[in-house]
Amino acid sequence: MVIIMIVVFWGQIIIQKRKLNKVRQDYFQQHGGLLLFDRMKSENGLAFTVFSEAELVQASDNFDNSRILGKGGHGTVYKGIIKNNMPVAIKRCVLVDERQKKEFGQEMLILSQINHKNIVKLLGCCLEVEVPILVYEFVPNGTLFELIHGKNQALQISFSTLLRIAHEAAEGLSFLHSYASPPIIHGDVKTSNVLLDDNYMAKVSDFGASILAPSDKEQFVTMVQGTCGYLDPEYMQTCQLTEKSDVYSFGVILLEILTGQLPLKLEGPEKQRSLSLIFLSAMKENNLDAVLVSYVKGQESMELLRGLADLAKICLDMCGDNRPSMKEVADELNRLRKLTTHPWVRLDVEMDAESLLRGESTSGYQIELSGYPMGESEDQPINPRSSYYAR
Structure with missing residues (x-):
């Protein structure tokens, strides 16, 4: 009797293992494992x-x-x-x-x-x-969000370092938009998705909301997802996610660096909850100084800060077609960074949105660095053959 019970017991274990293996194989095939x-x-x-x-x-x-x-x-x-x-x-x-x-x-x-x-x-x-x-x-040093708002804020990272991190994140997004084939739209650009490695170099992460840009325009239509405070208003109205949706979200990142404020506050007057609206109102009233975080004003010239604010402003344009591409944003940040290391560089602070979109002397900054390399990316395009959603 005992022997029969042991045989039945082991038989059940074998059957359960086979069922489990079958389930695993089914999942593997469902997810395209073969x-x-x-x-x-x-x-x-x-x-x-x-x-x-x-x-x-x-x-x-x-x-x-x-x-x-x-x-x-x-x-x-x-x-x-x-x-x-x-x-x-x-x-x-x-x-x-x-x-x-x-x-x-x-x-x-x-x-x-x-x-x-x-x-x-x-x-x-x-x-x-x-x-x-x-x-x-594994990326060990937390996120840009923590550096600006959270537990790593006490590190008191210099403004020039924050500007470098922003430039590196823009380069990563520019690569996704311009060099991946087909292009990849991130869909959830925010400071908490910019990770920092051992040397505090930026690494864009979390492609859970990403899509591969389809050839059929109708395929752009998707359920609105993302993070409040960073969402492109045009995307919320049309449900069409584009590269310019990432540009808008990146504009909010620039605001966080400039102001040290969260993108969205849940309390207070309605007009004071959205960082984007607060910033755009200050720019309209020519009162940028009122929204800048104090330690930033102490570290850098107002010419440089105005340049970064002008770039953020055009990224936050309500019309996606009027926003620059991520490559243009990355190029402009590269030029602005040179102002922190080469103070003799002349800065023309008159912002020209049309020239930015045409790629002519982006945002009106005249960089007088004879023979200075502009740091073109050495990364090569990839060539996968697909047009599906990437998660």
């Missing part, structure tokens, strides 16, 4: 790993709460340690619909091939679970 493996085999040198669930459970101490790095609308991120004691960021995504599950493998191929120093690198994923798990490089 396609992903085929492409990985055909593309030698693709630095991308498909992890098992067991590996990531072990790496994160079974997703222990003490390992949580952050939570957001698209998932929870844990610190993990994989083979060779390598730290990684493990993101457990929120539920996705059936269409997104089918496209997941293809999307992972695209994101895995993005290689830019100012974009967080996707190292791998796990597909044998109901909702795929992503594995990113």
Whole structure:
């Protein structure tokens, strides 16, 4: 009798294991795992790993709460340690619909091939679970949000360093818009999605709201998602996410650097809740000094601060067509940075929005640096073949 009970017990365990393996295989196929493996085999040198669930459970101490790095609308991120004691960021995504599950493998191929120093690198994923798990490089020094508003504010980072971080983030977004093929629209640009590495170099992160720019204009229509205070008003009205939506959100980042204020306040008079509205009102009244954070005014010339404010203003234009491209924003920040290191540079503070959009002497700044290199990006375009949503 005892032998029969043991046999039945082990038989049930074997059956349950087979069922579990079958479920894992089904999930793997649903998320495009076979396609992903085929492409990985055909593309030698693709630095991308498909992890098992067991590996990531072990790496994160079974997703222990003490390992949580952050939570957001698209998932929870844990610190993990994989083979060779390598730290990684493990993101457990929120539920996705059936269409997104089918496209997941293809999307992972695209994101895995993005290689830019100012974009967080996707190292791998796990597909044998109901909702795929992503594995990113670990970026240790928190976020730009924490540097301006939060726990790292006490570090008292110089304004020139904040300007460098903003420039690096703009370069990362410019790469997504201009060099990825097809272009990638981030969709949730904000200071908490700008991570900082050991040297406080910016790395744009969290592509949970991202889409790959489709060729069919109607495909742009999507449910409005993002973060209040950063959302493009045009996007909220039309539900059409474009590259210029990222530009608007980046304009809010520039405001945070200039003012030290949060993008949105939940209390106080209605007109005083939105940082964008407060700033634009101050600019209209020619009263920029009233919104600048005090330590910034003490560190830099008003000419430089006015230049950055003028750039933020045109990024926040209500009409997306009137905003500059992210490449133009990055180029302008590059020029403004030279003002912090070369004080003899002449600055023409008359802002010319039309010349910015035409790419002529962006925002009216005349840079007199004979033979000085303008720091063109050396990053090469990528060439994945897809037009699906990337998450």
